[in-house]
Amino acid sequence: SYGYEKDENGEYRAKEPEASVIREIYDLVIQGVNCTNIAKVLNARNIQTVQGAEWTASTVFRIVENEIYKGDVLMQKTFIDGKRHQVQNRGEKAMYYAKDNHPPIVSEKIWEKAQRRKTKRLQLQKQIFRN
Numbered sequence: 001s002y003g004y005e006k007d008e009n010g011e012y013r014a015k016e017p018e019a020s021v022i023r024e025i026y027d028l029v030i031q032g033v034n035c036t037n038i039a040k041v042l043n044a045r046n047i048q049t050v051q052g053a054e055w056t057a058s059t060v061f062r063i064v065e066n067e068i069y070k071g072d073v074l075m076q077k078t079f080i081d082g083k084r085h086q087v088q089n090r091g092e093k094a095m096y097y098a099k100d101n102h103p104p105i106v107s108e109k110i111w112e113k114a115q116r117r118k119t120k121r122l123q124l125q126k127q128i129f130r131n
Helices: 018-031 035-044 057-065 108-130
Strands: 004-006 012-014 073-075 078-080 086-088 096-098
Touching: 018 035, 018 057, 018 108, 035 057, 057 108
Parallel strands: none
Antiparallel strands: 004 012, 073 096, 078 086
């Protein structure tokens, strides 16, 4: 995950300067900046994703909704199917949530604020598209 690396024991630890980018993303979301504009800001500063690509709104959105940044982890989000393909777990397998699994990059309070702001923005977009 962007902002983290694993140490010699396989434990997550924050990786700077990526972790500071994560904190900035959360701050911008809380301020009301949408994911598209956050991606534009990061691209204008030539900050690349973990794959070395440009940022997109969906990449920013996935970071904002990911519990890993508050120190938790949801295990088995994906699994290998019978055809040996990695697929999204949509309830086919049990998932396990581990709270306080590793040091957070953002506090739980900031993570929750970002979730509320994201939800509010999505509700507003739905209203706009209905009208």
